[in-house]
Amino acid sequence: MTPEGPIHATTVAVRCSDGWRGVMILGASGAGKSDLALRLIGRGWRLVSDDYTRVWASGGALYACAPAIIAGRIEVRGLGIVSAATRPLVRATLAVACTREPVERLPEPRSRAFCGVDLPLLTLDPRPASAVDVVAAALETL
Template sequence: MAKVRTQDLLDRFKIELIAGEEGVHREISMSEVSRPGIELTGYFKYYAKDRLQLLGKTELSYISDLLPEERKDRAYHLCTDITPGILITRDMDVPEELLEACRESGVPLMRSPYKTTRVISRITNFLEAKFAPFTAVHGVLVDIYGIGVLITGQSGVGKSETALELVKRGHRLVADDSVEIRQEDYDRLIGSAPPLIEHLLEIRGLGIINVMTLFGAGSVRSHKRIALVITLEAWDEKKQYDRLGLDEETMKIIDVDLPKATLPVRPGRNLAVIIEVAAMNFRLKRMGVNAAEEFQQRLSKMIQNGESDVDADFDGDLE
C-alpha cells in the first residue's frame, strides 16, 4: 500500500500551512476524513484521532460559542500524537486555542479557501486512489476508440507488435510489458505504466522505442480505465474456438470481472484490425446492439418458419 503523508496534501492541493510544521511528515493511514461533531461537546470516547480532521463553518461556529476553558479543552483533545492534521475550510479564522494546541503538539494546522463539501470530495478521492487495491499484470494496455483494452498472452506472442500497429492506426498506448492496475471503485480498474517504462514500447529485433517521440503526444496517455481483455494465444488446431461470439468469457482482476475474448494467432491474421473491431463491437454491445444475438434470433426464426412449412405440406398430403 502506498504511503501518504500530510505533506502530500500540501503539495497536491491549494492548502495553507498555519502551524505544526514539524508534523507535516505524519502518515495518513486511511482515506476517510473526519468532521468532529459530538467530540466538540466533550465526548471523545470514539474520537477517530488517526484520521485527517476537517473543521467547517458549522464546527467553528459551535467552537466560537464555547467558553474559553472549553475551547482550550476541545483543542487539546483534538490534537493527539497520531493525528495527521487539522484542516479548516472557507479561509475562516482559526481559534487561538486551536492554534496554540497545534503548535505545542506538532499537529499540522492547515487552511483551504474552498467550501467544506468540495474539500472533502477532492481529498477523499485523492486518498482513495492512493489506497486502492493494487496489482501488476504482464500485458499491453491501449486506448481504442475510448475503450481501455488490455492485451495479454504469453511472452513473444506479438502483443507489443500489435500495440505498435494500433498506435499507427491512431490509437493511444498506455502501457507496455507491465501494466499497473488500481481498483479505484468496486467495478473500476485503472491501468497505467510504471514510471520507468512510461511511453516506451519493446519490439523484438528493434529494441526500445519511444512512442511519444515517434508518433507525438496524441499517441499516448498516462492512464485509462480497463473495460475489455483480449488474450492472444498460438493457434491450436485441436481447440474449438468461438465462431459466433455467443460465449462470454470473463477475467477476474483483483475483485472485478472483465469481459474477455481469446484470439488465436497464426500467420495471415491482422490482429490489430481484429482487436480494433473487437473494441467497436464492445461499444455496440454496451449500446444494446449484439450481432451474435441478432443472428441467433434470425436463425431460430428461420428454423421455426421451416418447420411450419413442413407441417403445412404434411397436412396437405394427408388430405
C-alpha cells in the same frame, strides 16, 4: 481503490465517442502483445504500458497505467526499445488473451476479473493482419 499489479500485459487506448477506452493485451513473453499494440498504435491508438501494467479498481471500474520505469516506451523486436505516443491512464474495458492455438469461430462470452472487476475476455491469435480489426470490433460491441 484496490491495487493489484503490475500484471503481465501491454495496454493500449483509443478515443471513442464516450471517452478513452483501454484494452489490456495478455500473454507470455513472445506471444505478440507488443506487436499487436504497435499495429493498433499505427491506426491511431495510444500506448498506455508495454509488457507490464499497473491496475486498480475504483468506483466499480478498472484503471491501468504504466509503471514509471517503462512509461512511454515499447519494445520493437529486432529494433529495441522506442518511444511511443502515450496515454498516461485509461479505464480498461476489454482484455485480449493472445494465443497461437486455433480460435473458436463463435465462442461463448468469457470474462476475467482484475481487482474484483470483470472485463470481457477475447481470445485472439495476434498474428493475422485482421487482429487489429477484431480488437476494434470487440471494443465496439461493449
